[in-house]
Amino acid sequence: MKSFSLSEDIKTHYLYPSALFADKEPYLVDTILGSCVAVCLYDPVLKVGGINHYMLPLWNGNGLASPKYGNIAIEKLIEHMLSFGSKKENIQAKIFGGGEVVETATNMFRIGERNIETAEKLLREFKIKISGRSVGGKKGRKIRFNTFTGVVLMKYIEKQSE
């Protein structure tokens, strides 16, 4: 018995880095994470969810204010949830990624770690409970988020290009 029989006819979406996905309809959202972090927000009352995939922790004022940056991506995702009619106190968050997968000079910048910190800090500020997480480490991750059930399936992957 599968935990979500809906998966047979549910729509799927592949989430690219720097993008954001939120829909009132049920979706399975797949994404691949290295040092990037994805925050999945889910409202168990309305059974809606959304997910982002950001590459860097904070927007420094350069370039477009896109969800490539954690602070923008998280704020925008929360806005989406609220626009669906979710109440902030009902929203649950799950965070994934932030692995230090690239053993190079970029380690100096601890991008993965800082991405995780950003998610934790901002979610705390917005008073959104983190109900699940798999962050850090050296491996990349593939995740599949079911926006209807809030369930996230995760697999570790060895090689990671992001």
Added chain:
Amino acid sequence: MLSNEKIIDELKQRLLKAEKSEDLFEKQNQQMIEINQKLADAESLKSHFISNITNEIVNPFASILGLSRNIISAKESDFKKIKIMAELIHSEAFELDFQLKNIFTAARIEAGLAQPEIIRTEINQLIGSVVETYEYKAEQKQLNVKFSFELDEKLKESVFFNTDPEKLRLIISNLLNNSIKYSNAASRIELKGWIEDNLLKVMVKDYGIGIDKNNLEVIFDRFKRLDASIHSHNPGHGLGLSVSKALLDSIDGTIDIVSKRNIGSVFTISIPEGIANEKDGFALDGNEFIFDTNEDEIF
């Protein structure tokens, strides 16, 4: 009992510590001031941006409406006049279309909706068609801007490359538009495309006003125009390059700029070949996600 020397040593060390923390405090203070300044700048640029955009949308529409009204009421014998007015309408609409494309693309990127749509694309034709749409504008500015359309031998034939054609088109349009905008009269623009190490490269070279070294870093900033005065002769709101940069990011491309004040600029983009997604929204690495509730971790 502590000797006087020891006491002096201890005092010295404490003083040093205090100085150090004062330094750190000073540094952090400085950072705060810088960030504050950035915020203030962003705010003023934002209002400037809105007034700029208003000008750039409202004014062309006013011209288009006026000119088309003239055409409607013109006599049939005034064919020459009508043609001139139609040309003016075309160039106003062309500019408007281009600006709106940038604005809407920026909005999509900022909303996190920009997804790469990789398709087998004929590069030669794509670059050619962008150049074609700008031929009129180049002539119109009476700059004698000449395109020396130098494509590599390889690209002379049909060359297919997996990439997002719409994004590439807008990126090249922005580069070409800028090079026309910042070219001096009677100069030329060179456009070259080639493939090197599996990267698609497109170079746009102008002999225009160029960019100062210290300004090179800020040209991708949103709202930023180096000559930000409202009375500047050059229209535009500085969105083009930040849009191009974000689009390049989304297809893993990079941009390289070599520029010298009053000599000219060379913009070169490099784009790796993408993997064509047969079905929109599937795994990038070609491997299907195989999830099994028994094996995978569930959160």
